[in-house]
Amino acid sequence: MCAATKLLDELCHLTAQSLTAMDTSEHFQVLKLLGEGSYGKVMLAVHKQRGTPMALKFFPRESTSLLSFLREYHLSLTFCAHPSLTRALGIAYSTPSHYVFAQQAGLFGDLYDVILPEVGVEEDACQRVVSQLCSALSHLHSLGFVHRDLKPENVFLCDSDCRRVKLGDFGMAVGARVPEVWYSSPYCAPESEIARVWVSVETGTDSWALGILTYAMLTGSHPWAETASDCRSYLKYREWSDGGPPPPPPATVVVVGVAPQFARFTAPARRFFRTLLEPRPRLRGRPEDALSYLGGEWVTEEERKRLEEERKRSRGKEGRSPK
Numbered sequence: 001m002c003a004a005t006k007l008l009d010e011l012c013h014l015t016a017q018s019l020t021a022m023d024t025s026e027h028f029q030v031l032k033l034l035g036e037g038s039y040g041k042v043m044l045a046v047h048k049q050r051g052t053p054m055a056l057k058f059f060p061r062e063s064t065s066l067l068s069f070l071r072e073y074h075l076s077l078t079f080c081a082h083p084s085l086t087r088a089l090g091i092a093y094s095t096p097s098h099y100v101f102a103q104q105a106g107l108f109g110d111l112y113d114v115i116l117p118e119v120g121v122e123e124d125a126c127q128r129v130v131s132q133l134c135s136a137l138s139h140l141h142s143l144g145f146v147h148r149d150l151k152p153e154n155v156f157l158c159d160s161d162c163r164r165v166k167l168g169d170f171g172m173a174v175g176a177r178v179p180e181v182w183y184s185s186p187y188c189a190p191e192s193e194i195a196r197v198w199v200s201v202e203t204g205t206d207s208w209a210l211g212i213l214t215y216a217m218l219t220g221s222h223p224w225a226e227t228a229s230d231c232r233s234y235l236k237y238r239e240w241s242d243g244g245p246p247p248p249p250p251a252t253v254v255v256v257g258v259a260p261q262f263a264r265f266t267a268p269a270r271r272f273f274r275t276l277l278e279p280r281p282r283l284r285g286r287p288e289d290a291l292s293y294l295g296g297e298w299v300t301e302e303e304r305k306r307l308e309e310e311r312k313r314s315r316g317k318e319g320r321s322p323k
C-alpha cells in the first residue's frame with residue numbers, strides 16, 4: 001500500500017467516530033438538483049451566512065457504508081488540491097437519512113450535457129478539456145491513485161466553453177495495483193473487459209478511458225461497442241494498432257490501413273489515440289505522454305466541414321450522448 005493510500009485509510013478511521021449530526025437547513029439553503037448518480041444525489045446549495053455556493057453530495061445511509069463515504073470525502077479533501085479536480089470543502093455531516101459532504105460546484109453542468117450526438121464538441125474545446133484532464137489524472141497517479149470512472153458525467157464544467165473543467169466523483173478511485181472487480185462501461189479498458197473477474201488496477205485504466213472520452217468528444221459516439229473478441233469495429237482497430245507503434249512526432253507519414261472509425265483524424269490525433277488506446281496495458285501511454293499531441297488540428301478538413309454542417313443542423317436541438 002502506498003503512503004497516500006495509508007494516509008487515506010488512517011484519516012477515514014480517525015474520523016469515523018466523530019462525524020457531526022446536523023440538519024442541512026441549519027446552515028445551507030438548497031437551490032436545485034445538480035445531478036443524480038447510482039450512489040446518491042448532488043444538490044447546489046449556498047452557505048446561509050457566507051453565501052458561498054457549493055455542491056452537497058447526499059449518500060443514502062441505508063445503502064452507503066460510513067467508511068466508503070469517508071473515503072470519497074477525504075480523497076477529495078486531502079488529495080485533490082489541483083485546479084482540475086473537484087475538491088471537498090471540509091464540511092461533512094450526517095442526517096438521519098444521509099451522509100453528506102460539500103464540494104466545489106461546477107455551475108455549468110457536466111461534459112455529457114454538451115456532447116452532441118454524432119457531432120461531439122468543438123475541437124478547441126475538446127483539446128482544452130483533454131489538457132486539463134491529463135494534468136488532473138497525472139496528479140492523482142503521482143499520488144498512487146487511479147480514478148477508474150472517467151466518463152463525461154464525471155467532468156464538471158465551470159463555464160460554458162469548457163475553459164475550466166473539474167474531474168469529480170472519486171467513489172471508484174483506488175490505490176494503484178490493488179485487485180478490483182470488472183465493471184461494465186464503454187470506458188472500460190480491454191484487460192478488465194476480457195478478464196471480467198479480479199484484475200489488477202493500473203493507471204493505464206484511466207489512460208484508456210481518456211482515449212475513449214476524447215473520441216466521444218470529437219465524434220459524439222464511441223469507437224466500438226465493446227472490446228470483446230467478436231466486436232468487429234474493435235477487431236479492425238486491433239489490426240491497425242498491432243501494425244507497430246505509432247510513428248514518433250513530427251511525422252508526416254500517411255498511416256496505411258487505418259481503422260475506419262479513425263480515418264477522420266489527422267496524423268497527430270491518430271498517434272494520440274494509439275498512445276492511450278494501446279490494447280496492451282504495459283505499452284499504453286500515460287495521460288501526460290498524450291500532451292505532446294495537443295495543439296495542432298485533430299480532425300481532417302473534410303470531417304471539419306461535415307461537422308460544421310451537422311452543428312448548424314442540430315443547433316437548438318437538445319440531446320445527450322454518449323453515456
Ligand SMILES: Nc1ncnc2c1ncn2[C@@H]1O[C@H](COP(=O)(O)OP(=O)(O)OP(=O)(O)O)[C@@H](O)[C@H]1O
Pocket residue numbers: 034035036037038039040041042055086103104105106107109110153154156168169171
Ligand atoms: N461538484 C459538482 N458540481 C456540479 N455537478 C455535480 C457535482 N458533483 C456531481 N454533480 C452532478 O451530479 C451527477 C452525479 O454525481 P456523481 O457522479 O458524483 O454521483 P455518483 O452517484 O457517484 O455517480 P456514479 O453513478 O457515476 O458513480 C454528475 O453526473 C453531475 O452531473
